[in-house]
Amino acid sequence: MHRLDIDLGERSYPILIGPGLLEDADLLEGAVAARDVLVVTNETVAPLYLERLKRGLAGRRVAAVSLPDGEQHKTLGTLALVFDALVEQRMNRDACVIALGGGVVGDMAGFAAACYQRGVDYVQAPTTLLAQVDSSVGGKTGVNHPGGKNLIGAFHQPRAVVSDVGTLRTLPPRELRAGLAEVIKYGLIADEGFLDWIEAHLDALLRLETAGIVHAIRRSCEVKAGIVAEDEREHGRRALLNLGHTFGHAIETATGYGEWLHGEAVAAGMLMAADLSHRLGWLEAAHVERVSSLLVRAGLPTTAPRIGATRALELMGMDKKVLAGRIRLVLMRRLGEGLVSGDYPADALRETLVAHFGEAA
C-alpha cells in the first residue's frame, strides 16, 4: 500500500493506494474516524463492492444509499436522496459520508457532506481510474445544472482517499481508457518525464499491472495535489488542470451529458489544445502528432463531432471558467508545461475549431 499525504494545513489528508484496501479493516480504522457512516454509492457499484466495504467497516453503524448511475443523474434532485438518507438515519455532525464509486458519486457525496448540517466529514473510496487520479483530489464537489456542468457545488476536502486498485478489474475498458486521458493530461501540463513513462508503460497500464497502475495513480495525484496546494480556491494555477476541458465541455454539452465520457471529451479537447499551441508557435507539428498517437494507442477518441466552429465557440462561452466574457484556455508552452492564456489571436482559435468541429453550419 502506498501513502501520499496531501498537505493542506488543518485540512491535510492521506491518499492510500493499493489492492484490497476496501476490506482492510485496520486501514479503514485509521482512515474513517466516525462511528456512524453513510455510504453513498450507485446501483452499478453497490452489488460489486458495498458488502466488501461493510466488512471492512465492521463495528460501526453503517447505512447506505444507492443512487442511479450516470452523469445525467448528477443533479440537485438526486442529491436530495442523500440528504433524505442522512436525515432518515439520524446522522449527526460527527457522522462520516463515504463515497464508494466514480466521480459522479464522489462529487455528490462530497457536496452532500459539505452541506449536511453545514459540513460533516467525508472519505472518498473511488472505484474508477478517473476518480482515483482526478476527482478524489482537490476538494471540488457539486452537481450539474441544465445550464452547465458543476455549476452548483462547494469546496470540501475529504478526510482520506482510499483508492483500491482492485476495483479497476471490474471497470469497463472504455472507462479505464477515459481515466488514462487524465493521467496523460498530468504529463502534458507538468511533467515531461512522466509523459515518457506513460508512453513506455501504456501496455502495462492497459493490462492493469498493479505496480504500473499504482505508480500512475500516485504520480497523477502528486501532480494534481501540488497544483491544488498552491491554489486551493482556483484563482490561478489550478486552471492548468482544465487542459482540454473547455474544448471538451463543448463536446459534452453538444452531445448531451453521457454520450461521450468526460475523459474522452478531455482527450479530444487536449488534442485541440495541442493544435492551438502549435498554431501559436509553441509546439512543433511532431509534438502534436506525439500527443495524438499516444491518445490513439490508449484507445481514446481524437475526432470531435462535426457541430461546427460557431456552435462550439458558443458552448465554450457558457463554460463557467469564463472570466468577464473572455475565454481563457489552457495551452502548452511545450510538452510538460501548461499555461493559462486569454492572450491569443481569435483567428488561431477559430482555425483550431474549424479543423476539429468543422465549418459553421
Next chain:
Amino acid sequence: MHRLDIDLGERSYPILIGPGLLEDADLLEGAVAARDVLVVTNETVAPLYLERLKRGLAGRRVAAVSLPDGEQHKTLGTLALVFDALVEQRMNRDACVIALGGGVVGDMAGFAAACYQRGVDYVQAPTTLLAQVDSSVGGKTGVNHPGGKNLIGAFHQPRAVVSDVGTLRTLPPRELRAGLAEVIKYGLIADEGFLDWIEAHLDALLRLETAGIVHAIRRSCEVKAGIVAEDEREHGRRALLNLGHTFGHAIETATGYGEWLHGEAVAAGMLMAADLSHRLGWLEAAHVERVSSLLVRAGLPTTAPRIGATRALELMGMDKKVLAGRIRLVLMRRLGEGLVSGDYPADALRETLVAHFGEAA
C-alpha cells in the same frame, strides 16, 4: 448611518444601519463591488422595496428573482429557482447576490451564493428586525429539510449587510415583536446592561423610534458578532446564540413550520430556559418573572402548545445541535450570562417540559 465592522480577517465586512439606505447610491457603491447583481427577494417584499433598491443600484446590470414568501418555502426546491435565475442571467463568478427580505430570503440567497460556481459574493439587505439583528450576522445559510430546520446549508459570510431601518415601517407588528425576542436574547445571554436598556426603551422600540431601533440593532449585532468572531464554525461559545432555540424547535416542529414565528417560539423557549435555570439554582424566581414580564410587554407568547413533555423531548432530540445523543441546552447562570450545558439532572428538564408542554399523553 451607523457602521459596525465585523472582524473576520479576510472575510471581514461592514454592517450599515440607518434609514433610507436601500436607495442610497453612494453607500451601495461602496457596499456592492460587483457590476452584475441578482437580487433575491420574495413576493411580499418585492412590491415594496425592489424598485427602490434598483434605483440605488443604477449603473449596474441588475436582475431579480422573487420567491414565494414563508418559511415553508425554505426548501431545496425553492433554492433551485435561484440557481435557475443565476444561470439564465449568465451570472459569472464575479457576480453578487443581494438578499432583499427577511431571514428566509437571506438564508436561501446566501446558500445559493455559497454554492453557485462554488461560491460568489453576496450582500444582505434585511427588511425584518429578526434578520437585521440575527440572521444577517454570522454567515449561516441554508434551507430546511422535512426532517428538521436548517439541516442543509453552508457557512458563507456576506460582503456587507445593509440594514435599512425604514423597511420596519411596513413590517407586520407581530413580526416586529418576533424580532424583539432575539434582541432580548442578546441581553439575556451576554449583557445585563443591555437588558436594562431594553426594559427602559421597550415602548420606544415598539413605536419604531429611529435612534432606539438603530441602537438595538447595533448592540444586538455587536453581541452576536463578538460571539461569532470567537467561534466562526460553531464548535463552542456560538451555541449561546441558541438560547431558547432547542425548546423553540420543538414548538415549531410540532405545529408545522409557519404557525409560530421563529422569534415567538424562541420567546417561549427562553422562558423555559429561564425556568430550568431556576430549577438548577442559578436564577431566582424573581428573575424568571422578570423575563416573563418583559416578553409579555413585548407582546410575545410565553405559553407553549400542550403537546406533552414526551413528544417535546423527542422533538428536541432530533434537533441538529445534539452532540452524540446528549441534549446540550443553553441556560442562564444569571441574567446577562448564558452557558451551554448537558450536565443537568434529567428530572429537572422533565419538570420544565411538563410545566410548559403538559404531561405526556
